[in-house]
Every structure is written in C-alpha cells, then in structure tokens.
Amino acid sequence: MRLTTEMFFQLNLYKDILDHCNDGINVVDTHGILVYVNEISANYVNLTREEMLGRPITDFYPAAVLLAVLKNRQPILDKKIHFVAPKKYAVNSYPIFKDGEFLGAFSVFKDIQELDELNRKIKHLEMQVSLNKPEEDMNNVVHLGTMRDIFKQAKKIVGSLGGPRHSIITGESGTGKTMLANLIYNYAKKIGVIGQDAPFIEVNCAQFTNPDIAAMEIFGSVEGAYTGSKKKKGLFEQANGGVLFLDEAHTIEKYQNLLLKAIESGKIRRIGDTREVDINVIIIAASTKNLNEVFLPELYQRLGQYEMYLPALRERSPEEKEGLFRYFVRKYEEAVWKSRKIDYHVIFTPEAHDALLSAVYPRNIRQFRDVINYSIDASSPLIEDIQDKKEITTIVELKHIPFEITDALEEKSLHRLPEVKNKITPVVEKQIAIMQAQGMGARKISKGLQYMGYDIPYYKVAYYCKKQTENK
Numbered sequence: 001m002r003l004t005t006e007m008f009f010q011l012n013l014y015k016d017i018l019d020h021c022n023d024g025i026n027v028v029d030t031h032g033i034l035v036y037v038n039e040i041s042a043n044y045v046n047l048t049r050e051e052m053l054g055r056p057i058t059d060f061y062p063a064a065v066l067l068a069v070l071k072n073r074q075p076i077l078d079k080k081i082h083f084v085a086p087k088k089y090a091v092n093s094y095p096i097f098k099d100g101e102f103l104g105a106f107s108v109f110k111d112i113q114e115l116d117e118l119n120r121k122i123k124h125l126e127m128q129v130s131l132n133k134p135e136e137d138m139n140n141v142v143h144l145g146t147m148r149d150i151f152k153q154a155k156k157i158v159g160s161l162g163g164p165r166h167s168i169i170t171g172e173s174g175t176g177k178t179m180l181a182n183l184i185y186n187y188a189k190k191i192g193v194i195g196q197d198a199p200f201i202e203v204n205c206a207q208f209t210n211p212d213i214a215a216m217e218i219f220g221s222v223e224g225a226y227t228g229s230k231k232k233k234g235l236f237e238q239a240n241g242g243v244l245f246l247d248e249a250h251t252i253e254k255y256q257n258l259l260l261k262a263i264e265s266g267k268i269r270r271i272g273d274t275r276e277v278d279i280n281v282i283i284i285a286a287s288t289k290n291l292n293e294v295f296l297p298e299l300y301q302r303l304g305q306y307e308m309y310l311p312a313l314r315e316r317s318p319e320e321k322e323g324l325f326r327y328f329v330r331k332y333e334e335a336v337w338k339s340r341k342i343d344y345h346v347i348f349t350p351e352a353h354d355a356l357l358s359a360v361y362p363r364n365i366r367q368f369r370d371v372i373n374y375s376i377d378a379s380s381p382l383i384e385d386i387q388d389k390k391e392i393t394t395i396v397e398l399k400h401i402p403f404e405i406t407d408a409l410e411e412k413s414l415h416r417l418p419e420v421k422n423k424i425t426p427v428v429e430k431q432i433a434i435m436q437a438q439g440m441g442a443r444k445i446s447k448g449l450q451y452m453g454y455d456i457p458y459y460k461v462a463y464y465c466k467k468q469t470e471n472k
C-alpha cells in the first residue's frame with residue numbers, strides 16, 4: 001500500500017505528527033476553552049492532555065497570546081513570553097476561520113529559555129571581547145603627552161630607512177607594554193616592512209621554571225638533545241619574518257648568550273643540532289625591570305638602541321589621564337553597540353569623574369580601565385529591564401565606584417550634592433564639557449543633565465556651548 005495525500009487526511013495522521021512535533025501547540029474555541037493540546041504543551045505545564053482539555057487556557061497559560069487573537073481576530077507573531085521565570089517561550093498565534101465563520105484560535109510555541117540564555121552568554125562574551133580587544137592602530141589609542149613621543153619613536157624602530165630594529169620596552173605592570181608591542185607589529189605590517197601574514201609570537205619568559213626547557217622552547221630542539229626531548233621548532237623560528245615579543249625579558253639570564261648569538265649572526269641553531277637556520281625576526285623585549293642592569297652589556301646594546309619607557313599612570317599629565325578616561329568610556333559604549341545594538345551614553349557625575357581621576361592605581365592603566373568598566377557596569381540597567389530600548393543613558397555616580405577608590409577620598413567630598421538645579425554652575429559647566437567631549441549635542445546634554453537632577457533646557461545648553469566656542 002502506498003501512502004497518498006487522501007490517506008494522510010483520512011487516517012488523521014497529522015494528529016500523530018502534531019503530537020510528535022517539537023513545538024507546543026494549543027487550540028481554543030471562541031471562549032478560550034482548550035480543544036486540542038499537544039504533548040509538548042502539556043509537558044510544559046507538567047500536566048497530562050486529559051487534565052487540560054475542556055478547560056480555559058488561562059488556567060494553564062495565564063498570559064496566553066491566544067486571548068488577544070480571540071479578541072482581535074488577527075494573527076500575532078513571534079511574541080516572547082516569560083512563563084514562570086526562568087521559563088520563556090516564543091509564540092505565533094493565528095485565528096481559525098472556516099467558510100468565513102470565526103471558530104477560535106491556535107498557537108504554536110517554542111521554548112526559548114536555553115536559546116535565550118545562550119544568546120545572553122554570547123552577548124556577554126561579545127561585550128568582553130570587544131572591551132579587551134587590542135587596538136590595531138596607534139592613532140586609535142590615546143597618544144597624548146608622553147605617548148606621543150613614544151609612538152614617534154616606535155614608528156622609527158620599524159619604519160626608518162636603516163631597516164627595522166630590535167627594541168626594549170620598560171614600564172611598570174599595566175602601563176601598556178604589550179599593547180605597544182602589538183601596535184609596533186601592526187605598524188610594521190601597515191607600512192609593508194613585514195608581510196600581511198607575518199607572525200607575532202609572544203613569549204612570557206617568566207613562565208619557564210627550567211632554563212634548559214626555556215632554551216628548547218625558544219630555540220627549538222632535535223630529538224634526544226636532552227632526555228625525552230623531541231624534534232621541535234622553536235618560537236624563534238615560528239616568529240621568522242615577523243616579531244618575537246619577549247615579555248618579562250629580565251628572566252632570561254641563563255640563555256642570554258644564545259640570544260645574543262642569534263641576533264648577531266641572524267641564524268639560530270636548535271638545541272642539540274649542528275645545522276643552522278637563517279632567521280629574520282624583529283625582537284621586542286619588555287620588562288618591568290631595568291634591563292641595563294640585568295642583561296649582558298653586548299645584548300643590552302644590541303636590543304636597547306631603542307628603549308621606550310612607559311611612565312606609570314601617576315606620572316602622566318591630567319590631560320593624558322582624562323584622554324584615557326574618555327577612551328575607556330567610549331570603548332564601553334562601543335562594546336554595548338557592537339553586542340546589543342543599543343546607543344549607549346555613559347555620563348559621570350563630576351564627583352564620580354573626579355574621584356576616578358584622582359585615585360591611585362598601583363596596577364596602572366589596566367586597573368584604571370577595570371575600575372571604569374566596573375563603575376559603568378554598576379550603574380547600568382539590568383538586561384531584563386532594557387527590553388526593546390534602542391537608546392539608553394546611564395549616570396555613573398560616586399556610589400557606583402568600587403570602595404577601594406572612594407575610601408581614599410575625603411569624607412566631605414563624598415556627599416557633595418549640587419544645590420542649584422537650574423543654573424549653569426561650575427559643576428554643571430564641567431559636566432557639559434565632559435559630555436561635549438563625548439560628542440553629545442545640546443539636546444542630549446540637556447537630557448543627560450536632567451537624569452542627574454538638573455533642569456536646564458537644551459536651548460540654554462546650546463547657547464552656553466555657542467558662547468564657549470566663541471570665547472575660545
């Protein structure tokens with residue numbers, strides 16, 4: 001016997017199919033009484049179908065979209081519903097008409113809790129990736145004050161006619177050494193000194209506990225060079241044609257000679273090998289220590305022709321700190337845009353802004369960045385409260401800043417509230433300047449001020465801004 005379309009309907013096979021499909025299905029009459037429920041739908045509310053049939057749908061699904069369809073006789077598509085949290089489903093509902101007569105409605109729904117959670121996790125990850133993604137271009141990071149000269153020098157290292165040179169970057173932890181090494185590499189690629197697919201090999205020299213293993217990792221080895229050693233390409237060879245970034249370079253004391261030889265001859269020999277391999281690598285050595293005191297003088301001379309010292313955050317000018325502050329705030333706003341397509345505006349109250357900029361950061365720019373991100377996180381709305389908003393403004397206040405920072409401030413400055421609410425006081429002026437620097441126009445600034453409890457109409461802000469530019 002062959003299955004035909006007629007048989008399919010005669011045998012009511014579609015009922016079996018509805019029972020076995022992965023989505024929940026409910027059908028109601030014009031009074032909202034259930035006339036059909038499939039297995040999935042019954043399971044969803046932990047009941048049997050028999051317990052549900054003939055009863056109002058609202059007994060089981062209090063927010064049933066079907067009720068609205070019964071009322072309006074129009075389909076409702078892709079409506080997302082929170083059942084009892086955290087259960088969540090997406091539903092499509094349609095009216096049922098037969099020969100023009102309205103008979104009821106049916107809905108097909110899909111459990112999206114898992115999907116939703118997965119989506120949330122992906123968005124969170126996207127946000128983190130975006131926040132921590134290293135910049136590729138020197139022009140995109142903060143190049144004010146000291147950094148301006150450092151970037152000039154960095155460009156010379158790879159871009160001067162004499163050819164790319166090796167270099168040393170020193171500075172306390174979190175001052176931007178790894179970032180600078182990456183920027184140098186990208187610049188070298190940009191100007192064609194190295195190929196577009198040139199490698200950037202980063203080695204944390206402090207990770208090796210044993211100097212022999214370190215030497216094999218860096219220079220490679222042949223089988224049996226040491227007990228159990230294998231034939232292996234070293235990091236030097238892997239970096240051929242590109243950049244070898246030796247981080248924590250002060251810990252390489254034991255194999256400085258090998259390094260010096262490699263630099264002088266342009267060749268390396270794998271540990272235990274007799275053959276030499278040509279290498280063409282730009283070395284960038286970074287350290288929190290003064291390498292002049294640690295390295296062999298010849299090695300220091302070879303690498304340190306270009307030495308760049310990255311000052312600690314406390315040694316940088318207020319202008320540069322302000323630049324970094326704005327940079328991280330902008331990065332946060334961009335990350336929200338990238339992961340959620342929300343136009344996000346972050347505004348700091350003058351108290352919060354001053355507290356952040358005057359605090360002490362032993363772990364330098366990295367800690368500064370983390371504290372800024374943390375404070376914005378703390379002031380931001382919950383994801384479940386955002387709903388479908390496309391534009392959000394958040395105000396970061398003193399209370400959002402981590403304790404370790406605010407504790408260091410004087411008690412009296414903690415609760416300094418603005419007394420005058422409708423005048424452009426010096427505090428407001430400062431706030432306007434911050435928002436202007438973030439590229440906000442008068443309307444947005446006025447709205448931002450409103451969030452902060454000030455009542456200054458946009459035309460007043462516009463007038464003030466105009467006067468400011470005229471006076472410049």
Ligand SMILES: Nc1ncnc2c1ncn2[C@@H]1O[C@H](COP(=O)(O)OP(=O)(O)OP(=O)(O)O)[C@@H](O)[C@H]1O
Pocket residue numbers: 134135141142143147171172173174175176177178179180288324327365366369
């Ligand atoms: N001029 C700058 N503009 C923008 N961001 C910066 C600047 N300098 C540093 N940063 C940021 O500061 C953070 C810390 O920098 P990085 O990791 O390069 O420091 P580091 O000196 O390598 O630290 P460590 O010694 O701990 O390895 C990074 O997020 C980096 O992007």
Ligand SMILES: [Mg+2]
Pocket residue numbers: 177178179247
């Ligand atoms: Mg680093």
